[in-house]
Amino acid sequence: MREADPKFKLKVRQIPGAEKLMLCFQCGSCTADCPVARHEDIFRPRIIARLAILGFKELLFSGDLLWLCLGCYSCTEHCPQGVKPTEVIEALRNIAVEEGKLHPGFKQLLDALLATGRMYKITRMKERARAKMGLPPAPEVPLEDVRKVLDLAGLTSILGKASGGGEA
C-alpha cells in the first residue's frame, strides 16, 4: 500500500502560485476543459490536485502524469475555487525535479538544449526551406555563453540530479 504524506500539501502550497491548492473540491471543471484530458486517459488535473492534497507522492511523480500539461491555463480560467491548477502542476514539477524525478522526455529536451543551444534540431530541410523563402540561414548559437547562462540558472545541477523519472 502506498504511503500518503499528509504534510506534503503544506509544502506544495508554500510555492508561489500553488497557495490555493487545498481549496479544490473536486468539481472536475479543470478536467472538463483540459484539451489534453480529452485525448489522454491518464491525464486529469483534478486527480493531480487530489493526489497532491492526499500526499501520494509516489503516484504523483511516476509516469507521465505531471508532464502532459501544456500550460494552456484553461483549467485555471474555469476553476471556481481559484486553485490555479496550472501553477500547482508547475510547483509539483519543480518539487519532482528537486527530488530527481525529471521525466525522460523533458530530460531529452534539456539535454539537447545544453548540447546544441536549441531544443529542436534545425535540419537541412529546414535550412533549404528558409533559403527558398528568402530568409537568411538560422543564426549560430553562441554555445559557450548559452551554457554559462543555463549553468548559472541551475540547469546543470538539475540534470545532474535527474534520475530520469520513468515508469513506476
Add this chain to the structure above:
Amino acid sequence: MALSESGNEVRIGVYICHCGTNIAGVVDVEAVRRYAERLPGVVLARTYTYMCSEPGQKLIKDTIKEYKLNRVVVAACSPRLHEPTFRRCVAEAGLNPYLFEMANIREHCSWVHMEEPERATEKAKDLVRMAISKVSQLEPLKPMTVSVKRDVLIIGGGIAGITAALDLANAGFKVYLVERQPSIGGHMAQLDKTFPTMDCSQCILTPKMVDVARHPNIELITYAEVKALEGYVGNFKVKIEKKPRYVDEDKCTGCGVCSQKCPVKKIPDEFNAGLGTRSAIYIPFPQAIPHIAVIDPEHCLYLTKGKCRVCEKFCQANAIDFEQKPEEIELDVGAIIVATGYEVYDPTQDEEYGYGRYEDVITALQMERLLSASGPTGGVVVRPSDKAKPKKVAYVQCVGSRSKRPGHAPYCSRICCMYAIKQAIQLKEKYPDIDVCIFYIDLRTFGRGYEEFYWRAQEAGVRFIRGRVGEIWRNREGKLVVRAEDTLSGRVLEEPFDMVVLSAGLRPAAGTKDLAALLKIPLGPDGFFLEAHPKLRPVDTVVDGIFVCGTATGPKDIVDTVAQAKAAAAGAMALLSRGEIVVEPLVAVVDEERCRGCGRCEEVCEFGAIKVVEKGERLVAEVNEALCKGCGACSVRCPTGAVKVRHFKPGQVLAVVRAVRS
C-alpha cells in the same frame, strides 16, 4: 467619602463575575475584589461564579437593599450581552437603572490576554477602577416613550410581502403593500410546480393574492416604487411614486380586448422570461392582481409616435387615459418591511455555456415557463430554435454560483439543486422517454422531504453525473454537445443533447443598492440586505422599525421565505402593538442657555436628529430624542459645550480617563 457630580455621597457596590472559567481562569478575581473594596466610594465588593444567573442577581438586589447602595458596578462580560439584564436587576431593587456601569473584564481582558494572567489581573483592576470612577458621576435617567403609528409599509409584493401583509392585516394593522411590477405575485407566480410537494404554484399563491386584494386592511399600491424616507421608528414618512399605467384602475374590467387589438405585438414578455411575447398594452399574466391592463410607454405607438389609440377605441369601459401622470403618494407608517426578492443571474457572460449564442440553451426559469400550462407554449416543452420536442435535456448546476471568478457569486444559491430535480421529474412525467441528465458538483437536498424527492428523481430514471460542465458547443448535426468529467468514474464525457438548461443562481433584485441607500440600511458583501444578526435576528435590520425578509436577504426556498415573512410581521406587530415604544434616554441634550444657535451640530448630525429652531426670540438647537442615536458628533462640534450626550457627558468621560492614569 466620594461625591457624585451633584455633591451627594455615592455608595458603590462592586460585583465581579467569574463567568465560570471564562474570566476566573485568567484573571485573579479575588485579587480584583480585594482591590476594588478599598477604592473611594466602594461600600462592598463581591464575586460570584455567574453574576447574570438568578442567585447572582439576587446577591446584587439583596446587598443594594441591605447596604443602601446607590451605585452599582458589575465587572463581567460585554455590556452588549447583559447590560439590560443588570439594569433590570438594579431597577427591581429600587435603584435607577442608569446608575449602573459595567466593566468588561472578559472580551476586553480575560479572553484577549489568556497567556498573561498577571497582567490581565492588573488590567482588570484598571477597568474596574475606571468603571467605579464613571459610575460616581452618573445621573439617574428615565427612558422616554414615543408614540407610534400602527400602520405598516411593505415593500415588495411577492410571496414574502403577501404573507407578511396578510398576517398583519388579520391582526388588525393597516398595511400598505407597494409593488414595483404592475401585478403582485413575484417570481412564485412564474413557477409551474413547487418542490418537494409538486403543488401547482399558482394554485397555492393566487388565493393569497386575491385575499390581499380583498382585505379591508390592505391597501395595494402597484406599479409604484419608494422614492424617499424620513423619520424614525414608529414615525416614518414615506414618499411613493406610482407610475402611470395610462389605464384608469377604477374603470378597467380586465377583459383583455385592448391587448388583443393592440397592433404592437412582438415585445419579449417579462413574465415568460423572454420566451413569449406581449403587446404594448397588456395584462401581465392571467392571474394578475390587480387584473388591470398597463401600457408600456416604450413600445406604445401613441406614447412614442402619437399614432394609433386603437385600445381606446375598443375599450368598453372607457378606461384608457393617455393623460395620466405619475402620482406621488405620502404615507405615515410605524414600521417598514422590505420584501423585495431576487433576480436570476444572467449567464450570457459565461461564454463556455453558449447562453445567448444558442437558442436551445436556456435558464431554469425559462424552462419553468415552458413547463407551465399558462406559458408561451401551453405547457409543451419544445426547443426554442425549431419547436421540436427535445429527446435529451442536460442540466448544468451552479451556474454563476459557488465561484470566485469575476461576475460570479461565491455563495451557493440554495434552491437550484432542488429546482433542477423538480424540473427533471416533471419532464420525465410529461415525457416518459425523455432522457434528462443533471451535471452537478454536489446535490444540496437539505430540507424536509428534499432527500426523498431526490430518490424520486433517481427512481424516475433521471441521470446524475458528478462533474462540473466545462463547455457546451453545437456540432454539425445541430446537437448541443456537453463536455464534463464524470469524476466518479474518471471518464471525460462529450455527450450531445437537444436542450441545455442552466441552473442559474440568485442575485439581489435590481435596485437593491438604491433602496438600501434610501432606507439607510446596509447590504452584506454579497449584495443582499444585511440582517441585524445572522443567527439571532434574521429579520431585523440595524435600523429600528425596518424589517427585512425572504430572498431580499439571500437565496432561500419558499418555506424559509414564508417563515421569515411571518417573523417580520410578528416583529412589526410586537413593535407597534402598544401604540408606543420605549426608547433609551442616552441621547443628546441641549443646554439652551449656552446654545447660541450656530447650527454646527445640525451640520454634522448624520441622522437629522438635531436642528436649530426658533424658541421665543432666540435660535437654539433642539434634539429629536427618538431619532438621536447618541453618537456624540454634535457634542464634539459644539463650540460652547451646550450639547452633551447623557451618560457620556464630558465630566463623566473625563472621570474615566483620569482613572486610567491613577
